[in-house]
Amino acid sequence: MGHSLKYYLMNPLPRTYAMIVAAGRGSRFGASVAKQYTQLQDQTLLQLSVARLASSKYINQCLLVVAEDDITARTLDFAIPVYYALGGVERWQSVQAGVSAIGSTGADDSDLVLIHDAARPAVPSHDIDQVIKAALLEPYGAILATPVADTLKTSYIKSVTTDNLSDKNNQRYYAKRTIDRSSMWQAQTPQVFRLGALKKVLNYVAEHQLTITDEASAFEYLDLPIRLVTGSRQNIKLTYPDDALLLSAILTAQSDQP
Numbered sequence: 001m002g003h004s005l006k007y008y009l010m011n012p013l014p015r016t017y018a019m020i021v022a023a024g025r026g027s028r029f030g031a032s033v034a035k036q037y038t039q040l041q042d043q044t045l046l047q048l049s050v051a052r053l054a055s056s057k058y059i060n061q062c063l064l065v066v067a068e069d070d071i072t073a074r075t076l077d078f079a080i081p082v083y084y085a086l087g088g089v090e091r092w093q094s095v096q097a098g099v100s101a102i103g104s105t106g107a108d109d110s111d112l113v114l115i116h117d118a119a120r121p122a123v124p125s126h127d128i129d130q131v132i133k134a135a136l137l138e139p140y141g142a143i144l145a146t147p148v149a150d151t152l153k154t155s156y157i158k159s160v161t162t163d164n165l166s167d168k169n170n171q172r173y174y175a176k177r178t179i180d181r182s183s184m185w186q187a188q189t190p191q192v193f194r195l196g197a198l199k200k201v202l203n204y205v206a207e208h209q210l211t212i213t214d215e216a217s218a219f220e221y222l223d224l225p226i227r228l229v230t231g232s233r234q235n236i237k238l239t240y241p242d243d244a245l246l247l248s249a250i251l252t253a254q255s256d257q258p
């Protein structure tokens with residue numbers, strides 16, 4: 001799989017092709033519009049996320065992967081030139097569509113593809129550059145991640161026959177086991193990979209009908225090393241309604257920084 005590390009390191013500085021995946025429905029967030037179009041600080045999350053990528057010296061345009069029925073993205077202004085691809089049912093299929101679009105621009109297999117969630121607009125610019133610089137030194141790629149800070153537990157469910165409103169679906173969760181968190185990380189985005197290798201591992205996922213929630217997982221299936229770069233805990237993903245207040249506070253605090 002892929003070329004030797006020497007092949008990548010001997011190449012002139014590869015280009016970084018940025019893509020933002022924004023073809024989701026935001027069902028867990030539950031808004032009337034897809035969460036990437038939620039407004040924070042007078043801009044949509046998508047616009048904020050593009051602006052963050054634009055702050056990197058490695059990125060001067062961005063592919064936006066949007067839903068086929070998206071009627072919003074093309075009405076918005078962005079900090080850098082954007083072009084479009086149509087997303088898929090699953091997030092990784094949206095990424096695969098983006099990889100295909102980037103590949104058709106003449107990108108080389110040793111070039112880098114940066115994948116970022118539209119739902120992560122608070123990623124610090126420093127982190128973007130750090131993960132790209134790390135990927136430039138890797139044969140396959142690098143991702144931002146944060147070490148798990150809380151105690152992690154598995155659970156089991158008990159059915160109950162009370163009419164207590166807190167017992168959703170007449171079920172209660174109980175603690176089963178605590179997991180050793182010493183080597184546990186929460187993956188973030190951007191995730192940055194060599195284009196050729198990313199194409200191959202996503203094809204593997206499709207051929208084997210695997211379910212992945214991030215692209216690094218695909219490399220793990222093939223035991224291909226992906227570097228973990230410690231990222232800021234400010235880089236949260238808007239997922240549930242509760243996240244909006246936290247994300248808004250982070251963005252406000254970041255904008256107040258010199």
Ligand SMILES: Nc1ccn([C@@H]2O[C@H](COP(=O)(O)OP(=O)(O)OP(=O)(O)O)[C@@H](O)[C@H]2O)c(=O)n1
Pocket residue numbers: 021022023024025026027028029035036065087088089090091092094117118119120237238239
């Ligand atoms: N088929 C999909 C699913 C998700 N995404 C994007 O991937 C990012 C992270 O995914 P997630 O937080 O799961 O977003 P949604 O799928 O929209 O959320 P939900 O699972 O709650 O519906 C989001 O920017 C989302 O727009 C995508 O481009 N294509």
Ligand SMILES: C[C@](O)(CO)[C@H](O)COP(=O)(O)O
Pocket residue numbers: 091117186187188189213214215237
């Ligand atoms: C890619 C990701 O942001 C890494 O944490 C996350 O997996 C995407 O969100 P999803 O809800 O898993 O699709």
